[in-house]
Amino acid sequence: MSYAVKSGDTLYSIARTHQLSTDELLDLNDWDSIPTLQIGQIIIVKENTTFQGDSSDDDDVIHTVAKGDSLYSIAKNYNVSPADIIEENDLDPSTGIYIGQELYIPELEENETSTTTSSVSNEIKKHIVTKGDSLYNISKKYEITPQQLLDKNQLPKNSPIYIGQILYIPEADSSVNETPLPSTSEVKKKTPPAIYTVLQGDTLYQISQKFGISPQKLLEMNGFDASQPIYIGQQLKVKNDQQTIIPPLPKKEDKTSGKTHTVNRGESLYAISRKYDLSPAEILSANGLSIGATIYVGQVLKIPSQKINIKPKVTSTTSKNEIRVYTVKPGDYLSKIAQQFDVTPQALVAANRIPKGRIYVGQQLFIPTKKTTTSTNSNAPQTPIKQAQGQSIYELSTLDGQQLFSKGMYNRIGSNYNVHPQDLANVQTRLIQLKLLSEHHKENAQQLSNNGSSNISGKSIPQTLSAIRKLQDRYRLNWWVGSAARIEMLGTSKFTYGEIVPNDVTYKFLKEYSQYTLKFPHPISGQTQVAEFSNFVYSGYNQFYKGVGYIGKSFPNEVPISVFREAGLSTVLAEAMKVVSSHEGNFDAINSYDKAFFSYGFIQFAGGGRGLAPLLARMKVIQPELFKSIFQNAGIDVEYTTRNNDIHQGELIIQFPKKGTLKGIEAEKELRNHHQMYGPFLRAAFHPELIKAQIIQAVKAYASPALGIKLSINTGQFSQSNIPITDVINSPMGLGFAIDMTVNKWIVKTGEMFNNAVSSLCKQKGWHQLHQISMIDEREVLQEIVRQEGGADKRVADRGNSMLTSGLSYTKSPNKGQGLLA
Template identity: 75%
Template sequence: MSYAVQPGDTLYSIARAHNLSTNQLLSLNNWSTPPTLQIGQNIIVNNTIENSSNEDIIHIVAQGDSLYSIAKKYNVGPADIIEENDLDPNNGIYIGQELYIPELESDEEENIVSSTSSNIQKHIVLKGDSLYSISRKYNVTPQQLLEKNQMQPNSPIYIGQILFIPTSDSNSAEKLVTEEKETVVKKKAPAEVYTVLQGDTLYQISQKFGISPQKILELNGFDSSQPIYVGQQLKVKNNGKAEVIPPPKKQPSSSQKSHTVSSGESLYAIGRKYDLSPAEILSANNMSIGATIYVGQVLTIPSPQLNVKPKVTPTTKEEVNVYTVQSGDFLSKIAKKYNITPQELVAANHIPKGRIYVGQKLFIPTSKNNSSPQNNSVKQAQGNSIYQLSKIDGQQLFSKGLYSRIGTNYSIHPTDLDNVQKRLVQLGILHEQHNESPRNIGGSTNNISGQRVPKTMAAIRKLQDRYRLNWWVGSPARTEMLGTDKYTYGEIVPNDVTFKFLKEYTQYTLSFPHPITGQTQTAEFNNFVYSGYNQFYNGVGYLGKSLPNEVPLSVFKEAGLSPILAEAMKVVSSHEGNFDAINSYDKAFFSYGFIQFAGGGRGLAPLIARMKVTEPALFGSIFQNAGIDVEYTTRNNDIHQGELIINFPGKGTLKGIDAEKELRNHHQMYGPFIRAAFHPKLIKAQIIQAVKAYATPALGIKLSINTGQFNQSNIPITDIINSPMGLGFAIDMTVNKWIVKTGEMFNNAISSLCKQKGWHQLHQISMIDEREVLQEIVRQEGGADKRVSDRGNSMLKSSLSYSKDPQKGKGLLA
């Protein structure tokens, strides 16, 4: 179902009118950022399409859809959708894909857990499922499950996937239980383990567990001269109970270890345990990227590739320094201070597992210029190894260009036709079973008339409509950016907009481990963003998944906002992005975060500096380990300005705006920014920076009101504008236009309204209806700047209160 844009429409008003959120509307139309609407433009407002004959139902895949959720919506089985659309069960679906929904008779409805057949069971993979949990549910082994579904060992499973369950009779079930019983032995339970916390002493721990400090030393096999450290695991007592353990397994070779996967473990967590990257573990086990591990699986643990240097024994005082570990220190920070590597620091001090503690004395070996480019590149490779980037584009298909035009009235070279059809199928525009390939119509060596391939010609027009390719020739700036002004509806011309799109439009998928749970997260985005602010067509607009509305108000208050401003900031963020949002297509080069902290010498670098200052250890593990750092200056004891410093693989280190420009093209290096937005401490750092960079300046605006009879300057904005709605809009405009223009807009609107009302006294002006002020700003400024119109109207329609604050804004900021 589509809707034609009418005069005065906004994306928000259209979404509301059709019971959608703005994000849902963006997903339905495959827009990564809010577009510039045009009167008469057709917008998809419902992801169900029925053809004129009412025989076929087509579902357009939207963000968040899965085969399971779509099947449930139409009361059919996922298997029916797979069969109807000739899908590969092992491939996922993607946003914008058109799926034909089969019609079933009432007695053909399928149970989502298993089929009605007594001989065949099916299981639909749900959130939280693993091969192990599914196999336990049906009394089979993971290996039997893999074999039944013709899957390779360690193949990943995904939500919505259909798995056929092998037949399991009572005998096999009994055998499974018997085998389990036979494989266990009993032994005395291990000692209870306690993890040392900040501030713990051996005496305090002994008191907690009712034993002597000497007993703890005896249980752990060390003497009183050895200090304890934060994170150390200490045996504190035996509970005397027996536990079930698996029989000993075959010993690995001396150069390798094995690890049996336990409940709750992830590849990332296992990698951290053995000081390896997930990629190294996957490689050692011949597993593909994204493979699923399951409880009980035995993994081969390879030996670390980097050999630790021999222990350095200091000989004279001139050769070493002694450093006392301070609160907030971490190995990389100390090593950088003395121009050595963390590995050398560990080797010189024989630090167990690289753990240090406050008050610890460290020997600092003499620097021998070990911060070489080679060592830096090794460190960065380790940091980047957890970010896996895949992409789909047409570069390989069209590496040699086109032989000639493609269109209904042209004779088409068979290679051109074949490549275009493959790309249209890949984009979900042309059905795979189109039967118009050169082989099907007998033209594999001779040119083919465009009239003989009507489905292909229709798909070309559909591509141009869906992706609004004429938009790219709508202004001189866009044609200059794209490098061509050629566009013909229904045709593809060598090096025109349609050809360039088919070749260079890229769908990216970035995978990385969650910074806390280790569970795999994915980010999907594409280039060719439709925005009036686009200045770099190869940049992307990623809305993100780390949502501000899922963060408790208490976090906003801890960052320095009152409950009133916390609610307002959440509405402001709905106009910008999520905590992991990224924009790399406009003049800001690279913008990031829920307020879209912009590059180009603006808010991006100070935000990254805020993360570095407030959470140095996290910053080191997420950003610095991937070759990303920041330098900053201070003013009034706070962060003022900064510059990114990025070490790009193969390109060396760049700084400031040069680094931001280069970052746009390195999509794998988006990973640390997106990953950081899933850690609560770094989310809080974003909110703190938003308060300091935007909320505080907005509330400090001074107004100059002139009604003709009343003319006064330096009036605090909060004396007149102090409702959540009014202040939220002031912050929103400060983010986008800064305080000078924001103050000017409020000045003009308030002065104009007061003239109309005949108000010429400050106490009258201070009681002005703040809704009217926002409406007047939209009227005066919205025609020239769509952001003012959209965001002003959104504020007016939000649930924020427009009631005056009797305290006139006092206490809004901590």
């Protein structure tokens, strides 16, 4: 078998594509040394392929599709048309080409011309749809009308076109009436496949456009609603049984004027309807289009001559003159559209019967009048949210020293000082609360001070001083003055072992260290759940000493593997994710002390404009009633935007008692100080459906990006970029660590760590070929990352070593990670 060299090819890349070594490729072509390749040069890539100089005309030229190839680029390389390749290989343009596919390249004869319909020399013109084409610009190029182009190709008026599609071009002077129609009542058309398998990057809207049906119809045909995301590998019905295309028949005279309008770039249905003093619904009705239909550039629309009696499915109070239609644009979301038209999101949902409030780009929405606006609006951020009932079920108690030390301290406490009796009494009470001093100590301040009339010698209170030292040791109080950042955070640099000085770290800790107990009912059983947490978290990442760290009690290990699988993870990756969560927390874990302001959940979905708000948005979309009962009723809500029919970004909206409503990062910062409002987050983590929402969001936000990392390996003699990480790292252990680092470092730093470790190990081993690199021991890679990065970042060291001892398999996947994510 032969191969024609194309732009960007190297001897190594050609050998790898055809599963050969460079030496085997040199032998097949009888080369003594590595040649300089020329574009279009024919080389042998398989044994038993005849190749004799110029006699290669008798051989088939076969091109193996590589990454980045398209029909257009392949055709251009071989100086043929995409249509010729499609016909030569009997391809269905709607299915596209794939990496590794072998395509036969047709040969062009010197006197080759286009096929003719008869002895007349008229050519049958064909056009291959390329990126950016529309019916309008294609018809303009060939000096015909869009309708003639549709008729010539027997396409219905709402049919979209797609890249790679072959369109037959009618004569420039031909008319619609001259196009012959079969005499049968039905015209059978070559239809797309009945089942379509979802590919990476697909959206519901893109698939619906590709097969010429509306997104609503696609949902109906497959028996699910817009709240259910599609996933890679999912098989969708894309046509009804016995689908045929009915040719247009002469219609009886109707109420149209014979006027038509050709849609131009940038025009919307609303703009066109205003131009002709009509409503969008009237134009839709005149053209037999449904509410969800989209219009396209070059489409010919019939314009009715008079008002048509439209009965919109909005409410009984809406008249035809009040109908407004809005086409959803990228970046739109229900609250934004509702605010634009001064209606509520609920009214939009009710008027358009939107499943669970999910909208998509291109969808046309009827805008109801204010008459149809619902009287209640608990979901809308601009309306006050009832929170009395929601907050009352969360019981918070706090143990701290604020009241004891409300007046400060009079003097130092230490063995070399005279101690004020009130200072000593307050300190002893606090030390007893912290269980560092016995209630039965014999150093009563009142007795030692002659009933409070004089100071007390520090040498007479050894038990109290011992308890102070225990306090300083147990809570490592000297650590808080060990860096300039922590000194600035606490507002003091003073610390003396065995003593308390007014306003030093020990005093500040005794006063402000808080132990919180939060009680709330289980969301299903109603049984009381108890969460205990405290501030002054001993962590190098602490940037807010009043913040807390709570690891939680809703354990991932108690969740069945089936739940992880339903969320899109394979069994092996579910086990890896459980190990990752052991480094982060449980489903009810909370961290409010580091730079992320407020993090929550088993993967610690971070605030600061990162993963926290999208997680709450996922809960709101998947379980709106649960979200309302747990979060909204307690004053916590979220607004979000979508991209590619999925949650993109979000923003918290929280109503604080006495503080009012705050949004975004300001809401997250304030949330840190309102410990009672931690309750809804903790309670949600005990409901199976909201647990599943956490897992689904973790897959989308961290697991999927981690598995999509591209490596750049350089061993000195070998250098290649854009290598999928799963070509090299594909065991549960290796991928689990990649996900863990993506959670904490994101994909750029994670990719860099794997690049450096793999490159270094392969250089040491003398491995300079990709097939060797792909077989690297993944345990050694993790050990090398710990060696290189662990000294400067304890988190990398701890989590790398934890993965190495986790019991996860380090056996490589023969499928290179395929099938780990749905």
